[in-house]
Amino acid sequence: xxxxxxxxxxxxxxxxxxxxxxxxxxxxxxxxxxxxxxxxxxxxxxxxxxxxxxxxxxxxxxxxxxxxxxxxxxxxxxxxxxxxxxxxxxxxxxxxxxxxxxxxxxxxxxxxxxxxxxxxxxxxxxxxxxxxxxxxxxxxxxxxxxxxxxxxxxxxxxxxxxxxxxxxxxxxxxxxxxxxxxxxxxxxxxxxxxxxxxxxxxxxxxxxxxxxxxxxxxxxxxxxxxxxxxxxxxxxxxxxxxxxxxxxxxxxxxxxxxxxxxxxxxxxxxxxxxxxxxxxxxxxxx
Amino acid sequence: xxxxxxxxxxxxxxxxxxxxxxxxxxxxxxxxxxxxxxxxxxxxxxxxxxxxxxxxxxxxxxxxxxxxxxxxxxxxxxxxxxxxxxxxxxxxxxxxxxxxxxxxxxxxxxxxxxxxxxxxxxxxxxxxxxxxxxxxxxxxxxxxxxxxxxxxxxxxxxxxxxxxxxxxxxxxxxxxxxxxxxxxxxxxxxxxxxxxxxxxxxxxxxxxxxxxxxxxxxxxxxxxxxxxxxxxxxxxxxxxxxxxxxxxxxxxxxxxxxxxxxxxxxxxxxxxxxxxxxxxxxxxxxxxxxxxxxxxxxxxxxxxxxxxxxxxxxxxxxx
Numbered sequence: 001x002x003x004x005x006x007x008x009x010x011x012x013x014x015x016x017x018x019x020x021x022x023x024x025x026x027x028x029x030x031x032x033x034x035x036x037x038x039x040x041x042x043x044x045x046x047x048x049x050x051x052x053x054x055x056x057x058x059x060x061x062x063x064x065x066x067x068x069x070x071x072x073x074x075x076x077x078x079x080x081x082x083x084x085x086x087x088x089x090x091x092x093x094x095x096x097x098x099x100x101x102x103x104x105x106x107x108x109x110x111x112x113x114x115x116x117x118x119x120x121x122x123x124x125x126x127x128x129x130x131x132x133x134x135x136x137x138x139x140x141x142x143x144x145x146x147x148x149x150x151x152x153x154x155x156x157x158x159x160x161x162x163x164x165x166x167x168x169x170x171x172x173x174x175x176x177x178x179x180x181x182x183x184x185x186x187x188x189x190x191x192x193x194x195x196x197x198x199x200x201x202x203x204x205x206x207x208x209x210x211x212x213x214x215x216x217x218x219x220x221x222x223x224x225x226x227x228x229x230x231x232x233x234x235x236x237x238x239x240x241x242x243x244x245x246x247x248x249x250x251x252x253x254x255x256x257x258x259x260x261x262x263x264x265x266x267x268x269x270x271x272x273x274x275x276x277x278x279x280x281x282x283x284x285x286x
Numbered sequence: 287x288x289x290x291x292x293x294x295x296x297x298x299x300x301x302x303x304x305x306x307x308x309x310x311x312x313x314x315x316x317x318x319x320x321x322x323x324x325x326x327x328x329x330x331x332x333x334x335x336x337x338x339x340x341x342x343x344x345x346x347x348x349x350x351x352x353x354x355x356x357x358x359x360x361x362x363x364x365x366x367x368x369x370x371x372x373x374x375x376x377x378x379x380x381x382x383x384x385x386x387x388x389x390x391x392x393x394x395x396x397x398x399x400x401x402x403x404x405x406x407x408x409x410x411x412x413x414x415x416x417x418x419x420x421x422x423x424x425x426x427x428x429x430x431x432x433x434x435x436x437x438x439x440x441x442x443x444x445x446x447x448x449x450x451x452x453x454x455x456x457x458x459x460x461x462x463x464x465x466x467x468x469x470x471x472x473x474x475x476x477x478x479x480x481x482x483x484x485x486x487x488x489x490x491x492x493x494x495x496x497x498x499x500x501x502x503x504x505x506x507x508x509x510x511x512x513x514x515x516x517x518x519x520x521x522x523x524x525x526x527x528x529x530x531x532x533x534x535x536x537x538x539x540x541x542x543x544x545x546x547x548x549x550x551x552x553x554x555x556x557x558x559x560x561x562x563x564x565x566x567x568x569x570x571x572x573x574x575x576x577x578x579x580x581x582x583x584x585x586x587x588x589x590x591x592x593x594x595x596x597x598x599x600x601x602x603x604x605x
C-alpha cells in the first residue's frame with residue numbers, strides 16, 4: 001500500500017524505561033500498516049533547522065476498535081531531533097509519513113519462531129508476535145539491551161507469549177551477556193524454523209550467524225541512517241545479494257527495512273565490495 | 287490568478303516548479319504523494335553511461351538547515367534508465383529534464399546521444415559538477431575550458447530539439463566566468479546551483495562523518511549563495527534562462543530566485559523533509575505572485591534587478 005503524509009494529534013506520550021512511547025492519531029497510516037514497517041516523523045516545527053525526518057518502527061497500528069486510527073512508536077532520545085520529540089505533549093501535532101518500507105513476511109501456516117529484540121527494536125516485534133500467534137505459530141522472545149532501563153517491551157512480551165529470555169550487557173536485568181548467547185537455547189526449546197529480529201546492526205549480524213549455524217532463516221529489520229525514508233535520497237543503502245546472485249547497494253527504506261538476513265552482506269556494510277554491481281564504474285575518482 | 291507559464295529558452299512549461307536532480311530519484315516514489323505530471327517537470331537523478339554502485343555508507347550527515355551527502359551518483363546506467371525510468375515518466379505524462387553526468391567528455395556525449403528523439407525528454411541538464419577523471423579528479427565546472435569542452439560536445443551530440451542547461455558549481459572564484467565559457471560553447475541556459483563542497487567531523491568517532499570524506503552541502507543553509515549566483519549570472523548573461531535551485535522550502539523562497547532572475551525553480555532537499563514540498567511550493571508561489579500583482583510569472587523574472595524608474599514604467603503599463 002502507498003504511504004500517506006498526515007498531520008495528527010499526539011494522543012499520549014508515556015515514559016517507558018529509558019524511552020518515550022508515542023500514541024498519535026494517524027488513521028491513514030494505521031489503515032494499512034503491517035509489522036516491521038516504519039514511520040518518518042518531521043521534527044523541529046515549521047521553520048526548523050533540522051531538515052530531515054526521523055524514522056521509527058511502528059509499535060502498533062490500530063485501524064479499528066477503541067483506539068481506531070492511532071499508531072504507536074518508541075523514541076530513544078539521542079540527538080536534537082529526538083530531544084525535540086521528547087518535549088512534545090499530548091494535544092500537539094506531528095507530521096507523519098507512513099507506513100514505509102517492507103514488512104515481516106508471515107509463514108503460510110503455523111511455524112515456531114524466536115523473536116529477538118535489541119533495545120527499543122523490540123517495539124517492532126510486538127505486533128509481529130500478535131500476528132504470528134493469531135496464525136497459530138508458537139513464539140518465544142529473546143530481548144536484550146545494554147542495561148535494564150534500556151530494555152523495551154518485557155512486560156507486554158511476557159503477557160503475549162510467556163516465554164521471554166532477557167539479557168543485558170551489564171547484568172542489571174536477566175542474564176548478563178548478549179541475546180545471541182541465549183538464542184540457541186530458545187531455538188531448541190521452541191523448535192524454531194525462523195528467527196525474526198530488530199535491533200542494532202552488530203546484533204543483527206550475530207543473529208544471522210546463529211541462524212546459519214542452525215540452518216534456519218532469519219528475517220531482520222535494520223536500523224540504518226535515512227534522510228528521506230521514501231526512497232529518493234539513496235543514503236540508507238546496504239550491500240544485499242539479489243535473486244540473480246548479484247549484489248547491489250539497495251535502499252533499506254524501500255527494499256527494507258526487513259531483509260532476509262542471509263542476503264545482507266554484513267561484513268561489507270560501510271565498504272564498497274569490488275564485486276558489487278556498478279563498483280567498477282566508481283574508478284579511482286572522487 | 288497569475289499566468290504561471292514558464293519559459294526556459296525554447297522550452298515552455300505549464301508552471302515553474304520542478305524537482306531537483308538527486309532529490310526525486312525518477313519521480314516514481316514522489317508520485318505516491320502527488321501527481322508528477324502536475325509539476326513543471328521532473329528533473330531526474332544524474333544518469334551516466336553504465337550502472338554505478340555509488341559510494342559506501344555513511345553517505346549523509348544532517349547539518350544546520352541542511353545536509354551533506356556523498357552518494358557518488360548511484361544509478362542504473364542510461365540503457366536501464368531509458369527502458370524503465372523514462373518509460374514510466376512518459377507513461378505518467380510527466381515532462382522530463384534528464385540530468386546527465388560523466389567522468390569524461392565522451393561519456394556525456396554517449397548519454398546525450400541515447401536520449402535523442404525521446405518524446406518525454408523536455409531538456410537535458412548537464413551536471414558538470416562531478417569530477418573529471420581526465421583532469422585527475424578535478425570538477426569540470428571548476429574549470430572554464432573543461433566546462434566549455436563538455437558543453438560544446440553535448441550541444442553537438444544532443445538532439446537539437448532538446449535544450450541543454452549547464453548545472454554549475456558555486457565553488458568557483460567567479461561563476462560568471464564559467465557561465466560565459468558555457469555560453470560561448472552553445473549552452474541554452476543554466477541550472478544554478480549544485481551543492482557546495484563540505485566536510486563534517488563526527489566528534490564521537492573523531493573522524494569525518496561520511497565514508498566519502500567530503501560531501502555536497504544542500505538545503506536552506508545554501509540559499510543565499512544560490513540566489514547570489516542566480517543574480518550574478520542573470521546580470522552577466524541576461525539573454526540566457528536560469529533554472530534556480532538551492533534550499534527552496536517555500537513559495538517565498540522560490541519567489542526570491544524568480545526575482546533574482548530565474549525563469550523556473552527546482553525544489554530539492556526540502557523533499558526529504560516534506561515529500562509534497564514541490565506541489566506545495568507551486569501553490570505558495572502562485573499565491574505570492576498574485577498577491578504582488580504580477581499578471582504573469584514572466585513579469586516577475588529578474589524583477590529585483592529593475593531600477594525604481596523601470597518599476598514605475600512597468601506599473602504604468604499595467605494600469
